[in-house]
Amino acid sequence: MDFELSDDERSLADGMRRLCEGRFPMERVRAGEGRRALDTEGWSALAEAGVFSLRLADEEGGADLGTAAAAVVFEELGRALVPGPLAATHAAAGLVKGAATGDRPVGLLRRTPPVPGDPRPVLVGDLGSLGALLVVADDGVELVEPDAVGGAPVEGGLDPLTPLWRLEAVPRGTPVGDGPVAEALWRDFLVVEAAFLVGMAAVTSEMAVGYAKVRRQFDRPIGSFQAVKHMCADMLVRAETARAAVHAAAVTVDQPDVGDAVRAAHGAALLAAQAAEANARACIQVHGGMGFTWEVPAHLYLKRAIVLWRALGPATRLADVVAERF
Amino acid sequence: MDFELSDDERSLADGMRRLCEGRFPMERVRAGEGRRALDTEGWSALAEAGVFSLRLADEEGGADLGTAAAAVVFEELGRALVPGPLAATHAAAGLVKGAATGDRPVGLLRRTPPVPGDPRPVLVGDLGSLGALLVVADDGVELVEPDAVGGAPVEGGLDPLTPLWRLEAVPRGTPVGDGPVAEALWRDFLVVEAAFLVGMAAVTSEMAVGYAKVRRQFDRPIGSFQAVKHMCADMLVRAETARAAVHAAAVTVDQPDVGDAVRAAHGAALLAAQAAEANARACIQVHGGMGFTWEVPAHLYLKRAIVLWRALGPATRLADVVAERF
């Protein structure tokens, strides 16, 4: 048993971080604020780097790596706040032709029973940029052609980096998997999205710490005040526990005999979403007035956390799964 | 509108505090640890001081005072952690003959539908010391003679100052009031018990602050560390907001046109119970290791808070009433 990152995993993370620093520095990511369509150039670079295919076998054009490797990669993507339907496309790589190469970006939607009065479902992502929409239910997965879906783009979503569509009606599609496939797809989606969220939680924690070291008030760095110091400590605790949970969930997908991967995935998603939201909030608070400005990117991490969380399902549903399987 | 304590209310509080300091200093209260039967001497002193009768009219032997006055008195009793079925006997004073004079201590129990598997109901208080047991339901109040109730004392309750009985079966009793009477009785009980809990929350807050001023570590009073300082500030916030809520609930009982007394009573009980528990916990934490000793009375405030809260009903039920009537 060695739950530290392997050398391969470390160099994968380093490589991904370098790619993100080159391709997705914060200025460039922010230049896409309000944009609807996918940045195809950046998307292709990620596809080339194997972000979507890395878990596929060699002969399928993949790198034959595991979910643990995927988690490491998605943590880096989350740190850089890279936009696009990354987790869904990655999770669907084995199921949807063209997903692995990035040629068909995939959207993922859980079919939930309609609630009277509830407004139409919102798709997190740009329907127009998708090559396929996977609709997941307990008993199977259907592939729906995006053209067949009625809907309209939402003008102004919460996160300026994540387009939204309001869907009129989602028709039935082609079945591409049964119950177990649906469970595995959703599990993998949760794990990589949770990894993305953990990367975000780590960045806001580092941003807060960095600011607390340089920002001075009352002739001292604010990080020397226990109120700020302890807020930062709590941020690290949240990020590190969620990170351990996500890594364990990923490894459990790869090594099913070490535990219950479905429980681990749901628990990890819950903690990662909470850590991403709570740390972004704390990051705003540590930055004081500046944290409340558009200029400081803390709010982008907060908004992305909320947007991604909505696609994972409410905390209660995630917790319920853990509670039943604990 | 003048929501400050009136001069009369202030002198009532002062008088009650003096009485408690004389009759119920902490050493004497603690001497009763583990005792089952009511301290009749102390009980009589409270009865003589009008603790039970004060809201009755002159001609009924009362002092013709309002619920606001009762709240002020119960806050002082809570500060001193006076044992016995004070709130129930006070609330029942107009309903049970002999309650106002203290001759018949009254127990109060809400009749709840039996839950399969749930152990027999626990009565907070000593059945053997009661002169009457009031059983409250939505549609009315019944008076049950304690002798008619099957049960046995619990050996070792959570709070060493509060005896408990496990009841076998509570027979039907004599109806003494209809639905509205039941509602008013329960409302008044909530208000004065909440006042008692607020007094407790105030004391633990003061204990923590007092200790934080004198206890030194790292060559400074621990109260100069923000971690401790802010814990103390939060304690004050909890105690003061709960106190305002309790006072408003009490005044609303007396002046029904200013608001919904039932909603106010449930809300006040909820916040007072939370403040009493949270402040006692924080008081233990501020005291460090000493707070975990039997000697420091912080734990007595914590245990009493839990015991009294159980008689008020779970937070969810209290909150539900507020939510529906808000």
Place this chain on the structure above:
Amino acid sequence: MDLRYTDAEEAFRAELRAWLAEVVPTLGPRPALTDWPARRAYDTSWQGMLYDAGYAGIDWPVEGGGRGASPVEQLVYLEELERAHAPYVGVNFVGLLHAGPTIAVEGTPEQRARFLPPILKGEQVWCQGFSEPDAGSDLAALRTRAVRDGDEYVVTGSKIWTSHAEVADLCELLVRTGEEGSRHSGITWLAMEMDRPGIEIRPLETIGRSTEFAELFLDGVRVPVGNRVGEENDGWRVTMVTLSFERGTAFVGELLQSMEELRRIRSLARRVGLWDDPEVRHRTGQLGAELDALWALTRRNVSQAARTGVPGLGGSVFKLAFSELRQRLATLGLELLGSAGLAWDELEATDGSGPIGNTRLLEQWIGSFSRTIAAGTSQIQRNIVAERILGLPKG
């Protein structure tokens, strides 16, 4: 303890309510949040109406041209305005609640005559130049420099978090006239006309993308010595005096709005079938109990101010609890919306019952993050409570 209003207070309420019932329906629609000139016009015209009806400067002393209402009347005033959905104080905020009261107490007779009536009548709008990029929680560290040159001060430096600077006529400005490092003892209070040369205004976008605040860059701005309120280097005390005007009513409007907000959230939960969820009901009830408690605390703080004439420290206690509550309230709203809470534009319910209120809830949520920061962070408020109320040692 008495929560009933006196006959006089009720009479005041009745008169005000009647007037509001008459005038509020005649007002046009409110301008967009981003249209500052329109907002100025709207807010100042409303202030003019208040003035004509005798309600301007409700809490100002009669000598200063105000109504000299008691704290309780002030509470009634705010309650009724909220009840009638009357316009907010808006761009008149700094003039009416800060600069005006300061000048009323600390200004010369000439300054009072010159500055106060235009505030009351809605003719002049003030903004606030206190905070600086490096002087936020630590305001006494401010460095904007004012150098005396004959009958003028020459001011250079920058200010931040200045609301509606774009449409203000005057700015209450704190400047350093003492030596560097003189902190509280080297600060002076100036009334700076905003049309002077050397003032640059740069809007600062919030996380909700509103341009609520601006930065001010001051480059050799000349302010006449006659615009100084109080003595040179005595500006800290001058500023603090204003705080003593606070009578526990600072958050009345917001608190009453939050109560309405909770009712709207409950009705949303009912509409989307979530009211059966015990957790939603529990959270709603918890927030309801806390809002009721804070309304009680408000009345306590007002009563204290009415009795003693000075504000208690209850304001910090209130603000700590309220700003944290606002965040939980807003979070509940956002969570109830589910994925509908991701859209800024208003959504319609599928059952034809109309808009679901997501825009408003989202605005509330975004806005809630500034609550624990603005006007003294929660960390600073806890210091105040611990040190000034509880007497714990500074550390």
Place this chain on the structure above:
Amino acid sequence: MDLRYTDAEEAFRAELRAWLAEVVPTLGPRPALTDWPARRAYDTSWQGMLYDAGYAGIDWPVEGGGRGASPVEQLVYLEELERAHAPYVGVNFVGLLHAGPTIAVEGTPEQRARFLPPILKGEQVWCQGFSEPDAGSDLAALRTRAVRDGDEYVVTGSKIWTSHAEVADLCELLVRTGEEGSRHSGITWLAMEMDRPGIEIRPLETIGRSTEFAELFLDGVRVPVGNRVGEENDGWRVTMVTLSFERGTAFVGELLQSMEELRRIRSLARRVGLWDDPEVRHRTGQLGAELDALWALTRRNVSQAARTGVPGLGGSVFKLAFSELRQRLATLGLELLGSAGLAWDELEATDGSGPIGNTRLLEQWIGSFSRTIAAGTSQIQRNIVAERILGLPKG
């Protein structure tokens, strides 16, 4: 990242599991918590069995008589003991986990020969004399004085929070040999025999009414200089060295117990019909997710220790999260019990399904309050995380 155990690790596990399956059922019932002599006898006899089977001092170096197991084997060891419901380390705690490892590294060959074997064999019990009434979080402020007199130190002062002092043979004692105010640089580490004249032991009752801790009053107690471990005034370093033995396994047993506790709470909720309450399920799932995460974090910390040979700072991160979680877990248990949670004696379910477990849940609840205090308060842990991991400045 690999969560599978190696063949060697699995072989170790299998061998241990087989042994435990054989011996654990032969053990008598555990003595009452308050019966210290019986507890000593029980715990030391178990230690003797471990010794005979070759499991004593699992993490001690082979040179010190231990098994020299790797951190991962140590984890497996603790997992299997918990799984088999084997006895806890109990009164052997200080000897095995603190004094022993200290002597193994810092003691002379004579001291090692004299003190280590009796610890491993369960023949001698140690207690800890570190904290003092005025030196808790600030341990370096300790004032218990040791004055050299020929071949002996004469020790006077008092110690607090000394577990099972009544049944200990030896005490690892920190004393001040330097000048007053010398703090870290004037402390010496002594092994004090508990039968020396001048030692008074006064039990300290906890809020759960157990006599877990005692105060030690030392009045001219003579300790031979040969009992000093390390140099005079070098005791702080000597003590800190021991901490480097921590390999992330400190809370393994407790964590696994908490997981079992959560399952018991869930089964209680099902029995009393509360599992239909979404709030109960939600809280259970939240705690479950956090427990799983902390189990993952444990394996991470152990892996780090295995790789680097030194403990990471992950222990503070773990402890902060775990102690707070324990309190929430215990609170959920208590709340589920309702009024049944007020009774210390075991209650039976009305449906004849047996005891409901209230005594145990109440014990857990009472015990949970010390978690954020003992072994470094959460406030101190946050300082450690912030200053040593995040590099924030001391303040």
